[in-house]
Amino acid sequence: MGSMKTAALISGGVDSAVAVHLLKEQGITPDLFYIKIGNGPQGEWDCKAEEDWEMATAVARRYGCKLKLIDLQKEYWDEVVGYIVDRLRKGLTPNSDVMCNKYIKFGCFEEREGHNYDRIATGHYAQTETDEAGRVWLTTAPDPIKDQTDFLAQLDGFSVRKLIFPIGGLMKDEVRKIAQAAHLAPAKRKDSQGICFLGKISFSELARKYLGEKEGLVVEQETGNIIGKHKGYWFYTIGQRKGLGFGGGPWYVVRKDIKRNIIYVSRGFETKAAYGKAFRIEMPHFITYNPYEADGDYRVTFKVRHTPEFTPGRLLVRGGKYELHSDELIQGIAPGQFAVLYDEQAHRCLGSGEIGLLPPAKIQ
Numbered sequence: 001m002g003s004m005k006t007a008a009l010i011s012g013g014v015d016s017a018v019a020v021h022l023l024k025e026q027g028i029t030p031d032l033f034y035i036k037i038g039n040g041p042q043g044e045w046d047c048k049a050e051e052d053w054e055m056a057t058a059v060a061r062r063y064g065c066k067l068k069l070i071d072l073q074k075e076y077w078d079e080v081v082g083y084i085v086d087r088l089r090k091g092l093t094p095n096s097d098v099m100c101n102k103y104i105k106f107g108c109f110e111e112r113e114g115h116n117y118d119r120i121a122t123g124h125y126a127q128t129e130t131d132e133a134g135r136v137w138l139t140t141a142p143d144p145i146k147d148q149t150d151f152l153a154q155l156d157g158f159s160v161r162k163l164i165f166p167i168g169g170l171m172k173d174e175v176r177k178i179a180q181a182a183h184l185a186p187a188k189r190k191d192s193q194g195i196c197f198l199g200k201i202s203f204s205e206l207a208r209k210y211l212g213e214k215e216g217l218v219v220e221q222e223t224g225n226i227i228g229k230h231k232g233y234w235f236y237t238i239g240q241r242k243g244l245g246f247g248g249g250p251w252y253v254v255r256k257d258i259k260r261n262i263i264y265v266s267r268g269f270e271t272k273a274a275y276g277k278a279f280r281i282e283m284p285h286f287i288t289y290n291p292y293e294a295d296g297d298y299r300v301t302f303k304v305r306h307t308p309e310f311t312p313g314r315l316l317v318r319g320g321k322y323e324l325h326s327d328e329l330i331q332g333i334a335p336g337q338f339a340v341l342y343d344e345q346a347h348r349c350l351g352s353g354e355i356g357l358l359p360p361a362k363i364q
């Protein structure tokens with residue numbers, strides 16, 4: 001490792017600070033990079049970003065590391081916010097964390113600075129392993145609550161070979177203990193909340209700003225009864241329960257008719273319409289290598305949202321088309337959201353693709 005050049009992405013949070021601490025313990029002094037996104041299209045800093053930068057500065061000083069600020073404001077709004085608004089307009093459910101990692105933390109960063117380094121360290125909860133053939137795989141973290149491989153599932157083999165995750169094998173409370181014992185400035189900071197970089201801006205605010213409002217009907221799926229009005233299908237996600245504001249619920253959003261701007265809802269705690277078993281994976285992306293190239297019926301595990309559990313199921317591959325059939329009913333299969341594929345042991349994260357709908361006949 002001696003002559004290897006290492007960069008570390010530092011956020012001002014506890015995880016990346018401990019990552020730097022652990023690198024130093026191994027005798028590695030990384031160059032630190034803080035990515036600035038800002039919170040508005042003009043790149044205004046909010047107070048959290050200011051505090052993040054201060055924390056990053058404190059960590060750099062403490063460990064004698066160089067620290068550089070990389071402004072990826074424009075790239076973020078073009079690529080990530082552009083993607084979010086495009087998917088909302090199409091009635092799909094975007095995932096900004098996945099795209100932020102792909103385009104910003106590993107895409108643009110590599111172009112700007114990363115290419116000067118042999119290794120890039122981050123504070124993600126994820127691991128890598130090399131197989132007998134020399135292939136490097138992204139593998140899950142032992143802390144099921146913190147595992148972030150799903151957010152990294154659009155990376156490519158090149159990035160994964162360069163990446164190191166110094167805290168990836170630890171539990172969150174171990175990371176906190178290390179931070180406290182080392183008296184790191186960010187030790188007591190709360191875990192970052194909300195969607196990648198957008199901070200306090202929500203998808204609804206982006207939808208309101210870029211897509212406006214357009215009144216439409218809310219219809220009960222089972223009866224066809226009109227039960228209310230809404231302000232635009234882009235404010236709703238399949239599986240959504242909160243914030244619908246109709247009496248007599250709970251109501252779930254179960255379907256959207258984009259052409260007619262109609263939201264279909266279903267009532268009850270265990271409503272059948274809110275659950276599904278099978279979906280298509282659109283344009284599946286494989287990180288290292290595609291073990292499911294040949295037509296077949298493969299045992300896998302997967303996630304359709306950021307949860308600690310992996311769901312078991314079968315991946316059906318026919319002529320380059322990929323269908324996932326879950327063993328158990330899952331709630332809120334939202335088109336556009338990423339389905340992340342893992343091997344049967346939920347160990348290797350193989351890749352991901354956006355969820356697409358199957359014709360109803362294939363779902364039974």
Ligand SMILES: Nc1ncnc2c1ncn2[C@@H]1O[C@H](COP(=O)(O)OP(=O)(O)OP(=O)(O)O)[C@@H](O)[C@H]1O
Nearest residue numbers: 009010011013014015016033034035122123124192
């Ligand atoms: N603004 C940023 N600039 C540079 N790197 C960042 C930035 N935000 C996040 N990262 C990198 O991505 C990793 C995962 O970020 P995430 O937003 O999931 O925060 P986290 O898991 O709470 O980590 P942390 O405690 O370090 O903020 C961070 O540990 C860091 O390496």
